[in-house]
Amino acid sequence: MSVANMKSVEMDQIVIRLAGDSGDGMQLVGDQFTITSAMMGDEVATLPDYPSEIRAPAGTIFGVSGFQICFASEDVYTAGDEYDVLVAMNPAALKVNLPSVKAGGTIIVNEDAFIDKNLEKAGYAENPLTSTELQKFKVMKIGMSKVAQKALEGGTMSPKAIDRCKNFVALGLMYSMFKRDKKFTNQWVQKKFKAKPELIDANTRALEAGWILGESGEVNDTHYSVTKRKVPKTAGNYRNVTGNTAAALGLIAAAQRSGLKLFLGSYPITPATDILHELCKHPDFATVFQAEDEIAGIGSAIGAAFAGALAATTTSGPGMSLKAEFLNLAMIVELPLVIVNVQRGGPSTGLPTKTEQSDLAQAMWGRHGESPIAILASSTPQDCFDTVVEAARLAIKYMTPVIVLSDGYLGNGAGVWKIPKLEELPEMTAKFRTDPTNFLPYERDPKTLARPWVAVGTPGLEHRIGGLEKEDRTGTVSANPLNHEKMTHLRAEKIARIADDIPPMTVEGNPSADILILGWGGTKGVIKQAVRNLTKQGVPVACAHLRNLNPLPRDLKPLLKKYKKVLIPENNMGQLWFMLRGEFLMDFERYSKVQGQPFRADEIEAKVRTLLEIKTGANS
């Protein structure tokens, strides 16, 4: 078949899942496909799925590494529930991912890896490529290793090195299938391997070989693409960004906006470490301290805040547990601090590389004593930037620690991000007290109740702070019963007043529906996708999303009262649900998923249908 005979199919969105061994380079190929699609003007959302082992034994089920891409003509909210295309580099990758391939979907396999040893490791009694197992799919069997060998034969590279180029054969084939422009990847290869010309040559040739194979018509007869978007995007600079990178850049941007020095005290922990990595790359913007443990991470940050820096610490669940005592100190000494918790599956060591939203209760109540701390949650990878900036703004303005709840799904997930300009960021000014006249360390701003921020080193304002209860206004150590009660109330009231400084709730979907889906944090994308799908199917449904979890928006309760049913999906046992029942004396529908995986849109759709007593239709 020649190119002229290739069919062309346009779709609204296409979901591709790339899967292979940790060492197969699937994340890299995924990144390239993503950036190329984004630069071609498509909308993209991605989700990497790493095993927790660094290099798990080759060919095993638990060593399968995945990368999922959804590209579309309209805004995409998730990387998709099921795959239109699965690229499986070995039998284990096929076995793990087959259940989520759409009926009639395409499966591209590296036939060279379907040998007895690998089939056995994956638990296949019979080769699925020759049995009837894949009957209902369109299967492309490609000897990717052989294609790479042929393309690179006669060169100087070792057979092992050549075999490593098979991921670019797969990428080339996909570029042909999905009409992607190869130039962005070729440019990247030139830049990346500047010092190793033989790798530039090898990768370029492997990509080309895959592409030629795709165009030949031998293995594929159809070009797929997504329709061009109808509403043009706003002009400006864009990039693909993961949630963790966005959080790191958000800290830098907040420091630049507020004119403060940025300090990060942190300790490596999955899945938050990429924030630390990113900030380490930018010592011209951030002083980064890799602390000896989680406690020292936050301790150093509190010290930096005392000395007048915009201070932050980044961690995940187990680290939050260790930081609890210091969080209390930051709270009682009333110093600004941003704490980013990239939540993972708990409790204890739990599921380090998997996602969960189960640290909300800990953020609210996980400290001894009455310890109110502001809590925000980021909702998309891009929103990790904005949420961190907002956390810094509130921390400085109200002189308080602010916890940002991200999660593994957001931290590792990526999307196209419109890069903001410094002047577009919310205004935030750090006002340091420098006037010694009538200075009292705990005299409060009448509106925000914030105490003055005095950087160590300011002449005439020498004072002492500490974890002991202090007298109102003077800050002197005090065990007076009524003073303690007053200070407890003042600290609570200060956080409560943040509610005057946050945007009202917004509702999407059909606002006059009977049912509202209320989400927080990383479920935003999937909820919006579910609402979009249900709306298309004629089911009236609305959704709203919470960024501010403490304090809650003032208009939340009246909003919830408008709906007959409120569904709260959470990747925990119902922590927001519990909180709102206590706060509002209202009842809500709880929907819990704790599998270390985010919700799928179709799961939420099914739940809504059940609640509305709609019988399952053919298209659900």
Next chain:
Amino acid sequence: MSNPTPETPKASGLTRKDFLSKTDPRWCAGCGCFSAFNSLTSVFPNTGIPREKFAIISGIGCSSRLPYYADCYGFHTIHGRAPTIAAGVKLANPELSVWVVTGDGDALSIGGNHFLHLMRRNADIKLSLFNNQIYGLTKGQTSPTTKPGTKTKTTPFGNFENSVRPLALALAAGATFAARVPDTDGELLREAYTAAASHKGVAFIEILINCVIFNDGTYLPLTDKATKADTTLRLKQGEPMLFGADRNKGIRLGRDLKPEVVKIGENGVTVNDILVHDIHRKDSSLAYLLSLMDYPDSPVPLGIFRQVSEPVHEFRSAYPKKRNLNDLLCEGNAWNLGATGEISPVS
């Protein structure tokens, strides 16, 4: 990167009184903490450092109440964690003079990890450990430095654990300045604090504090006028390690690499056989051996053990040229979408 040249100290025009806050110290009458506090506040005005540049950071315990009593910046933090706060203060503003005040339980039990890392990083932070060999504020439990056999509330039949030697630990972790002083020797306290203040790098000062309530007299053999000449060894830079009421005893390095007590004139021993103290010796092995010497087997060395110059933590990173925020945000494959929909890479 080399350490910045220290500026010549200028007289700040301040006196000890300027460093006393309105809060009077509330240690027990006769507590050794008074003496340490008095020495610290007498040294501060003589360093030439302005008062606002001082930050005293403490943990939890009797010693850690000290920041409330000094009129400079102070932070009474949480148990064991003062070094972490101090690290952040110093990194955020390297111009500050940062002092950690801690105790044996605070620094060596709950805060052991932070203590180790503060020493090995060589941040320009001074740590003063008030070692009274007991938990005082919680009323008398055994601490990591309590001597074996000591009866405390948690060891009513005598302490059965081995104790930590703070100086040995600090030196093993890489302390570039290390000293030991008893609370009874005000002159040596001031000397050690003065030397620590001008040292560029981490400074560890162990102060032997007498707890009059829960561990009274634990250091008596070392501080009693009648015995101290024979039970202690005053280390002096460049001088032979001689001690004793008649200064006729000294320390010689034995064949088994153990410092041994010898008598001048006995068995042909002359003063030339006696070790000469050198605080600037790069290698810390001898200082470490000295830190293991203990009464009653040998005299307890007092004074400055080590003072060497090494790169300081907060000045070790090399910073690249500063970029602007937009350049930073656009790094890593950014593209520009033009008003008419054309896409071009952002260079």
